[in-house]
Amino acid sequence: MKKSFFSECGFTAIELIVTIAIAAVLMAVAAPSFIGFQRNSELTSLTNKLLGSINTARGEAMKTGRNAFVIPANTTSWTSGWNVFVDMNSDNAYTEGTDILVQSNEAPSSFFEISGTNNAAASSPYISFDSSGYARAIGGSGLTNLTLSIKRTDVSTSAANEETRRIIVARTGKTRSCKPRSDSSCTTTQSS
Helix, strand or coil: CCCCHHHHCCCCHHHHHHHHHHHHHHHHHHHHHHHHHHHHHHHHHHHHHHHHHHHHHHHHHHHHCCCEEEEECCCCCHHHCEEEEECCCCCCCCCCCCCEEEEEECCCCCCEEEEECHHHHCCCCCEEECCCCCEECCCCCCCCCEEEEEEECCCCHHHHHHHCEEEEECCCCCEEEECCCCCCCCCCCCCC
């Protein structure tokens, strides 16, 4: 007896159900890992963007021979975004039309919190560099290390602490980012 070609093609119902079940188990295992990867990627991206802006301000200060600043876009909160400008009139504040706006960054997603120490935590926070590239305080020649902490607010407290990133600006102007959870030198009270 001759068999029909069509009777031998395809999957049986049992084979299809088993395949779908295996795929579902694999996705259930991979999904949490992917979410963690995505969260880490978003946090790292924001940290690198802010670090890049700080380094841009330092470079502009040395290039132009004038003080350069990184300030929150709304002048009070880092989570509103931030601007980098060169202070052409030496008034320690952004003056539209006079100062040079080098970079303007939009607010990060609402689930990020950015807090700072020293100048970066003032009622009008800022990060400033002089013409030699040294971090400076308004009305003073230098400052102690300044730290910005970036963390997520859409996760549990323990997960937020696990995923926190810091940007440290040394008085010499050197900047770096680190993870406090895995780097014991990543503190808000460094002396370098």
